[in-house]
Amino acid sequence: MSRGRRLTETERLSIARERSQGVPAADLAVRYDVSLKSIYNAANHASERQMANASRSRVIGIRVSDRDLRGFDAALARRGIAHRSDAMRRLMLAADDILRPDESTAEELRSMSAALNRVGNNVNQVARRLNEAKLRGEPLPYTAASHAEIRDLAGLVFDMADQIQELFRARRRSLDLSVTQALSGLNAEADHDAE
Structure with a gap:
């Protein structure tokens, strides 16, 4: 040896x-x-x-359009953040929270979907009765009660649409809060106070 x-x-x-x-x-x-x-x-x-x-830290590169970059910079500017790389680093660290599906919203949407399916079935039954009567040459069985049912169904659909919009607004507020928390401390005032 x-x-x-x-x-x-x-x-x-x-x-x-x-x-x-x-x-x-x-x-x-x-x-x-x-x-x-x-x-x-x-x-x-x-x-x-x-x-x-x-x-070791790694350097990554991404390609974005000028429009996307201007939008990102504008979003940072609204929060008073001067450094793009610091913001990206914070967002990457918070990605697990930001990108996690909102299970309660998903469950509410599933519930609304089931209710809309029931509404659709009811509307189909009304349409079937009207078509069958028309084919047999009978007077249409569309009474004032039928009309009230259709109005109630339409009201339910509009209410559900409003609820869905509110769910998305709430999710957006939650995401905005998560992003704000992830980027906290990066704004220009914090940078200025640190100096």
Whole structure:
């Protein structure tokens, strides 16, 4: 075994890979003609470097249209935020909260969908009765009560439309609040106070 031999970077990476696959250190020491300590150092150095690389920040790039960028900058300006990169970093950290589906809104929408299906079935039954009477040449069975039912159904549909709009407004307010919380502390006043 040569004590003075230095491993190349390629050899160190190869040793680390083979050690992670279970190749005995003694076998590698013989093959590379180095001491056991050199083998262990090469394997440990590679794992330390992997851990360090995982904790390093990364630079990412995205392509956006001029219009989208102006819109993003305007949204930041409304909040008094001067640095785009800080805002993006905060939004990325808050992405789990911001992008999480709102289960209560989804459940309310499912409930409204079921109610709308029932309304649709009722309207179909009224239309079927009218069509059957027309085909048989009978007077249409459309009474004042039928008319009241149709008006009630239409009112229900309009009420549901209003409820759906309010659900979306509430969700929008919630998202705005989440974004504001994610971006808190980045506004120009906070930057100015820090100086």
